[in-house]
Amino acid sequence: MTSTTSPAPREDGRADDELRPIRFTRHWLDHAAGSVLVEFGKTRVLCAASASEGVPRWRKGSGLGWVTAEYAMLPAATNTRSDRESVKGRIGGRTHEISRLIGRSLRAIVDYKALGENTIQIDCDVLQADGGTRTAAITGAYVALADAVAHLRAQGALKGEPLTGSVAAVSVGIIDGVPRLDLPYVEDVRADTDMNVVMTGDGGFVEVQGTAEGAAFARAELDALLDLAAGGCAELIRLQREALGS
Amino acid sequence: MTSTTSPAPREDGRADDELRPIRFTRHWLDHAAGSVLVEFGKTRVLCAASASEGVPRWRKGSGLGWVTAEYAMLPAATNTRSDRESVKGRIGGRTHEISRLIGRSLRAIVDYKALGENTIQIDCDVLQADGGTRTAAITGAYVALADAVAHLRAQGALKGEPLTGSVAAVSVGIIDGVPRLDLPYVEDVRADTDMNVVMTGDGGFVEVQGTAEGAAFARAELDALLDLAAGGCAELIRLQREALGS
Amino acid sequence: MTSTTSPAPREDGRADDELRPIRFTRHWLDHAAGSVLVEFGKTRVLCAASASEGVPRWRKGSGLGWVTAEYAMLPAATNTRSDRESVKGRIGGRTHEISRLIGRSLRAIVDYKALGENTIQIDCDVLQADGGTRTAAITGAYVALADAVAHLRAQGALKGEPLTGSVAAVSVGIIDGVPRLDLPYVEDVRADTDMNVVMTGDGGFVEVQGTAEGAAFARAELDALLDLAAGGCAELIRLQREALGS
Amino acid sequence: MTSTTSPAPREDGRADDELRPIRFTRHWLDHAAGSVLVEFGKTRVLCAASASEGVPRWRKGSGLGWVTAEYAMLPAATNTRSDRESVKGRIGGRTHEISRLIGRSLRAIVDYKALGENTIQIDCDVLQADGGTRTAAITGAYVALADAVAHLRAQGALKGEPLTGSVAAVSVGIIDGVPRLDLPYVEDVRADTDMNVVMTGDGGFVEVQGTAEGAAFARAELDALLDLAAGGCAELIRLQREALGS
Amino acid sequence: MTSTTSPAPREDGRADDELRPIRFTRHWLDHAAGSVLVEFGKTRVLCAASASEGVPRWRKGSGLGWVTAEYAMLPAATNTRSDRESVKGRIGGRTHEISRLIGRSLRAIVDYKALGENTIQIDCDVLQADGGTRTAAITGAYVALADAVAHLRAQGALKGEPLTGSVAAVSVGIIDGVPRLDLPYVEDVRADTDMNVVMTGDGGFVEVQGTAEGAAFARAELDALLDLAAGGCAELIRLQREALGS
Amino acid sequence: MTSTTSPAPREDGRADDELRPIRFTRHWLDHAAGSVLVEFGKTRVLCAASASEGVPRWRKGSGLGWVTAEYAMLPAATNTRSDRESVKGRIGGRTHEISRLIGRSLRAIVDYKALGENTIQIDCDVLQADGGTRTAAITGAYVALADAVAHLRAQGALKGEPLTGSVAAVSVGIIDGVPRLDLPYVEDVRADTDMNVVMTGDGGFVEVQGTAEGAAFARAELDALLDLAAGGCAELIRLQREALGS
Numbered sequence A, B, C, D, E, F: 001m002t003s004t005t006s007p008a009p010r011e012d013g014r015a016d017d018e019l020r021p022i023r024f025t026r027h028w029l030d031h032a033a034g035s036v037l038v039e040f041g042k043t044r045v046l047c048a049a050s051a052s053e054g055v056p057r058w059r060k061g062s063g064l065g066w067v068t069a070e071y072a073m074l075p076a077a078t079n080t081r082s083d084r085e086s087v088k089g090r091i092g093g094r095t096h097e098i099s100r101l102i103g104r105s106l107r108a109i110v111d112y113k114a115l116g117e118n119t120i121q122i123d124c125d126v127l128q129a130d131g132g133t134r135t136a137a138i139t140g141a142y143v144a145l146a147d148a149v150a151h152l153r154a155q156g157a158l159k160g161e162p163l164t165g166s167v168a169a170v171s172v173g174i175i176d177g178v179p180r181l182d183l184p185y186v187e188d189v190r191a192d193t194d195m196n197v198v199m200t201g202d203g204g205f206v207e208v209q210g211t212a213e214g215a216a217f218a219r220a221e222l223d224a225l226l227d228l229a230a231g232g233c234a235e236l237i238r239l240q241r242e243a244l245g246s
Helices: A093-107 A133-154 A219-243 B093-107 B133-154 B219-243 C093-107 C133-154 C219-243 D093-107 D133-154 D219-243 E093-107 E133-154 E219-243 F093-107 F133-154 F219-243
Strands: A022-026 A034-040 A043-053 A066-073 A118-128 A167-175 A178-181 A193-200 A205-212 B022-026 B034-040 B043-053 B066-073 B118-128 B167-175 B178-181 B193-200 B205-212 C022-026 C034-040 C043-053 C066-073 C118-128 C167-175 C178-181 C193-200 C205-212 D022-026 D034-040 D043-053 D066-073 D118-128 D167-175 D178-181 D193-200 D205-212 E022-026 E034-040 E043-053 E066-073 E118-128 E167-175 E178-181 E193-200 E205-212 F022-026 F034-040 F043-053 F066-073 F118-128 F167-175 F178-181 F193-200 F205-212
Touching: A022 A133, A022 A219, A034 A133, A043 A133, A066 A093, A066 A133, A093 A118, A093 A133, A093 A167, A093 A193, A093 A205, A093 B093, A118 A133, A133 A167, A133 A193, A133 A219, A167 A219, A178 A219, A193 A219, A205 A219, A205 B219, A219 B205, A219 B219, B022 B133, B022 B219, B034 B133, B043 B133, B066 B093, B066 B133, B093 B118, B093 B133, B093 B167, B093 B193, B093 B205, B118 B133, B133 B167, B133 B193, B133 B219, B167 B219, B178 B219, B193 B219, B205 B219, C022 C133, C022 C219, C034 C133, C043 C133, C066 C093, C066 C133, C093 C118, C093 C133, C093 C167, C093 C193, C093 C205, C093 D093, C118 C133, C133 C167, C133 C193, C133 C219, C167 C219, C178 C219, C193 C219, C205 C219, C205 D219, C219 D205, C219 D219, D022 D133, D022 D219, D034 D133, D043 D133, D066 D093, D066 D133, D093 D118, D093 D133, D093 D167, D093 D193, D093 D205, D118 D133, D133 D167, D133 D193, D133 D219, D167 D219, D178 D219, D193 D219, D205 D219, E022 E133, E022 E219, E034 E133, E043 E133, E066 E093, E066 E133, E093 E118, E093 E133, E093 E167, E093 E193, E093 E205, E093 F093, E118 E133, E133 E167, E133 E193, E133 E219, E167 E219, E178 E219, E193 E219, E205 E219, E205 F219, E219 F205, E219 F219, F022 F133, F022 F219, F034 F133, F043 F133, F066 F093, F066 F133, F093 F118, F093 F133, F093 F167, F093 F193, F093 F205, F118 F133, F133 F167, F133 F193, F133 F219, F167 F219, F178 F219, F193 F219, F205 F219
Parallel strands: A066 A118, B066 B118, C066 C118, D066 D118, E066 E118, F066 F118
Antiparallel strands: A022 A034, A034 A043, A043 A118, A167 A178, A167 A193, A193 A205, A205 B205, B022 B034, B034 B043, B043 B118, B167 B178, B167 B193, B193 B205, C022 C034, C034 C043, C043 C118, C167 C178, C167 C193, C193 C205, C205 D205, D022 D034, D034 D043, D043 D118, D167 D178, D167 D193, D193 D205, E022 E034, E034 E043, E043 E118, E167 E178, E167 E193, E193 E205, E205 F205, F022 F034, F034 F043, F043 F118, F167 F178, F167 F193, F193 F205
C-alpha cells in the first residue's frame, strides 16, 4: 500500500491510508478447531473457532450448517478497567451489537449446504483494546474459521467447500477533516465520522456502518471513506491469504 | 415525489421510490411532554418523549442536558407472537441495537447546552410491525422530541434552542435487482441488500447501515441505494414539518 | 344506567354509579387472531389474543386447550414515566399479580375440552393509564378472546363452543364516605377502600378483591360496593355484547 | 367456637366453622427483634421481624417509619419439592403477590408517625405447607410485629404506640356446596370458591380476596363465606392476644 | 469426649475439644422422604431429603442415581438481617460454595449403582446461624439422606445398599493461639485460622478446607487442627448413629 | 528441584515432584498497572492488576485499601467449548469459588494500611486450561499485584510497603496411589484425591483445600501431599522472585 501525503501527521507516523502493523498468530490455542491471535497495532483479539457436530434445534434436519459468533472484552483490555458482563448479569448493547455484526459478516461467505449439519462457533475475545476491536475481530475470525473448516475437511465432515470467499473489515473515519484508515483509540475518540466496513475478498460490501459522531457527514465524505476502506480491506485480505499460506 | 417506472410492480402498487402512506398523530398521549403515533403503512409506532429535570449522575453539574431512547415491540406486533423481553428477563441484541441507533440519531441534532440540565427520554414502542420499524421510530421520535422541547420552552426550562435541525430515517433495499424505498415486511425478507439511512433536514448523513443479506453488494448498488434514501428522507422531513405545522 | 344524586360531585361530572365512556375498537391489529383497543375514559389498553396450535408441555395429550394472559404497561403510560421491566430485567409484583388475575378471570368462562389442544395467549398492554387498567384489561381481553375463538372456529380448529359465558370487570371504591363506580386515577389515590370485581355475564362472581387503603371497612360498606360493582359489570357486559354485534 | 353440624364430615373431623389447632411459639429465634413459629395444623410458618433504624431513601426525613414483608417457601415445604426461587433467579408471581398482601395487611394497623423513622422488616418463611400459608403468615406476622414493637419500645426508639390494632387472616371456601373455615391442602384443591379474608381486631375488613376456582359464585355464597371468615378471624385475634399474654 | 484444660476459658464454658450440644430431631417435616432439624448449639439447620424417580438428563440410561444438595440461609437467621438471594436475583459465592461442598461430601459415601436411577435432593436451610452452619448442614444432611434411603428401600426402589458409609463435619480453628473445636460465631470471627473438616465414619478425610484469616499457619498448627477435627467427627458420627437408632 | 523415581511414569515424563515448565511474561498488557501471562505447561492465565484511587463505599474513610479478584475462563479455553457466563446471565459456583479463593490468598500478604485508600482489582482470565488454572492464577496474580504496587509506589500513592510477603499456589493429587505435584488435566480427572495448597514465601499455609474424588483419604496421604505441595510452592516462589528480578 502506497502512502499518501497528508497535512496533519498521525501520532503513530502512519500515512492516512496506511494500516497499523497487522499480525496473525495462528494455532494460538491447542483445543479449538481454529484459533488466531490477531493484532491491529496494539489491539489484540483472540479468535477461536470451535466446531461441533449438529446444529441448533430450529435447524435440525435441514441439511444446513450454522456459523455464529460471540464478542467480548476482558475487563482490563481498556484504559480504565470495565466491569465484567458476567458479574453484571447482563450483556451490554455494544457487545450484543458487535457479536451480531461478526456473525453476519462470516455468514456472508459461508455455504451452509457444503458445511453440512455442523456448527462453527467463533469466540472473539479482546485481550487488549486500542480502537478497531470489531474490525480486527472480523478479520481474525475469518482466519480461525478457515482453519476450523480445514479441520472439518480433514475429518471428512464436509459436503463441499463451505467458504465461498473471504471476509475482512476495517475502520475509517474523518479526523480534523481528513479521512483516515484503521483508527487507533486516540483517533477514534476524536473522529467526526466513524465507519466500519466489511468486505469480501472479491471487493463486495458485506456491511457498511457509518455514524456521525459530531456533525452529519456529506455524501462526498462518505464516498471518500468508502474508497479508503476498500483499499484497507484489500490489503487485509492479502495479509489473511499470506497468513493462511494460500 | 414523482414515481418512476419499474419492471416488477410492488405488491402494494407503489413506485420503487415511493414511500408508504405516512401518518403522524400528535399528542396521542395525555401525560408525555411529546407523543406521536407514527405510521409507515401498517407499521405503527407510538413515540413518547418524557421530559424531566436533571441529568444522569455522570453528567451532573456539567450544564449539559441528555437525550436517550428505548425501543421495544409489543408481543403481538408481529405476524407470529414473540415472547416478552421482560418475561425472558433480558433484552435481546436487536432491541439493544435499535435503541442505541435511535438515541444516536436524535443526539445528532441536539445542542446539549441549550437544553440545560434536563433529560428527555424517548420511548418508541412498536404496536404493529410491517417492516421499517426502526426508521419509523426515528422519524416519529423526532416529532415527539420537538413537541417535548416546545413543552420545556413553554415552561421556561431551556437556555436556547436545543434542536439544531431535524432528523428522519428510511429503509432501502435491493429486491430482485431493483433498488426500492421503504420496504414493508414482504419485501424486507426478500431483499438481497438492506440499508437503513438516517439523515438530517439539511441533507447530511447521520447513520448509514447497509447489510448484504445474500451476496455482497457492489459500490454501484450502494450508490443507488443512497440516492433513493436521500429522496425518501427529504420527503419524510417535509412531512414532519407539515405535521409540526411549521 | 340511571344516575343517582350524590352530595360531592365527581370531577368528571359522572353520577356515583356511572361508568366512564367505554369504547371498544375491534381488529386494531392486523396479525392477532383477535384484538381490541379498549378505553375506559382516558385509560387505554390494547388487548391482543394470539391463537396457536398446541398447548404447553405439561398439558400435551390431555385433549385440553389453554388460555393465558400477560399484562404490561408502556413506560410513558403513566403521569411520571416508569422504568421498563425488560430493562430492569425483572417483572414487578404488581405486573405479576395483574397478569395472573386476567388469566384466572378468562379461564373462568372457558371450556378447555371444546377449545381442543389450542393455546390462546392474551396480551394486555396499557398504552395510557388513568385508573382501572386491570378492569379495562379484563373487559377488553374478553372481546379479543371472543374474536380469537371466532377465528379458530372459522378455521375448523374447535371441538365445540369454548366460551361458556362472558366476563367483565370494574373497580369500585369509597371516596369521602361515598361508594363510587369505575374510579379514575384522581379518585383511586383518594379512595379509603378500593375493590376490583370480576363478574360473568349471568351475574356470578369470579373475583372479588377489596383492600382497605386507609381504615378497615365495615361489612355494610362491602355490601354497598358489591351492589355498585354488580350494576357496573352488567352494563359492561351489555356494551361487550353490543361491540361484538351479538 | 361452637361447632355446627354439616352433612359431609371433614377429613380431620373438624366442624365446618372450626379452625385447625393453632399454635404460636414466640421467640423462636435469638436474633430477630420479634419471631414466632405459627402453626395452623400442619402448616408451619416462621415469622421474623427485624427492626432497624432508618427508612428507605424515598421516605427519609419524613419522620415516618416503614413496615414491609417478604414471603417465601422452603423447597421441601410442599408435597412435591419445588425449585428454589434464588436458583431460578427470579421470584414467582405467587410469591410476589403474597408478600405484597402481608405487607398491606400489617400496614393497615400501623401508625407510622408513632413508629418514627424505623423500619420493621417481616420475613415469613413457610417451613411446611398444608394450605392457608398466607393466612397463617399474616396471623403470625402480627405477633412477631408486636414483639418487635415491644423491643423498640424497650429501647426507647418509639414516639408513641405504632400499633393501632391487631390483624389476623383466615381462608374460607366452598367444598361440595358447603362453606368451610380454614382449609387444609386437601380441601383447598377441591374448593369451588376460595377466599382469604384479613380482618382487624375490632372486626373491620382489611382485605377480601375471593376467587371462583370452578363456577362463578353467587352473592349468597359470598355472604356465607364472609360470615364464616369473620368468626374465624375473631377466634384468631383471641388466640393472638392469649399468645402475647395481654 | 473428655475435656482438656486450656488457659483461656471459652465463653460457653466448653473444653477446647468439646462439641456444642448436638441435637437431631428426625422427621421434622411430613412430606420429605427424610428430614431432620439439626442443632449445633444455637445453630439450627433444617435438612430435607426429597427422593424422586429418574435422574438429570445427562445421566439418563446410565443405571446410576444422583445426589445433590442446596444450602441457603433465611434472612433473619443471622445477627443482622441479610437480603434474600431470590430477591437479589442471584446466588452469592458463599452459598454456591457451601452447596457444592455439601453435595461432594454426601456423594463420597454413595454407591450410585445401588441407588439406581433415583435422585435424592438435599435441602439445607439455615433457620438460625451461630457459626458452623456448613458443618451442621453436612452432619444433618447425612441423617436426612439415611432416612430417605430407608424410605426408598421400603418402596423397593433400590438395587442394593446406596450408603457405603456415613459422613460428618466439624469446624476447628485457632483462637488466641489455642486450637478449638466447633466454633460458635463469637469464636469464628476471632479465629486466626479456620478449618472445616469432613470425615467418613471409618475415619477417612473427605474434605479439608483450611484458611488463614490473619497470618499464615504453620504445619504444626495444621496438624493440631486435624487431630482435633478427627476427634470431633468421631463423636458426631457416634451421635448420628444414636439418632438413627442403629 | 531434584526429581525422584516413581513406579508409574507421568505422561509428560516429569518426576512426581516436578513442576511443569513455568513461565511468567510480565507487562503483557499496556494499560493495566500490572499484568502477567503466566503459564503452567499448557495452562495459560492472563493476570491483570488494575489500580484505582478510592475504596468500596463500606470501607471509605477507614484509611485502609482493598484488594479483590475475579477469575473467569474463555469459552474456548477448554477441550470442549463451554458457554459464556455473561450469556447465561449468571456466574457459576466454580467461578465464584475460585474468585474468592484468589482474593483471600492475595489478601493474606497485604498490609491495607500501607496500601492506603487505594483499590487493586486483579483479573485472572484463563486463556487456555490444562489443569491447575486456579493455582496458576494465584501464582500469576501475585506477580501482577507486585507490579501494580510498584506502579503505585512510583506515583507516590502508598503509605508504606503493602506487601508483607509473597504467595504462590500449586495443586497436588494422588494418582494410582502415587502423590504427584502440579497436575495437568489428564492427571486431574484420574486423581483419587485432589488438593490445592496456597503458601507464603516464608513457608506458611494460607489455604489448604483437599477433596476426596473417589475414596476418602488417610491422614498419611494428606501428610504426603502437604510435603509435596510445600516443595512445589517453594520452587514457585523462587521463580516469581526471578521473574520480578528481585
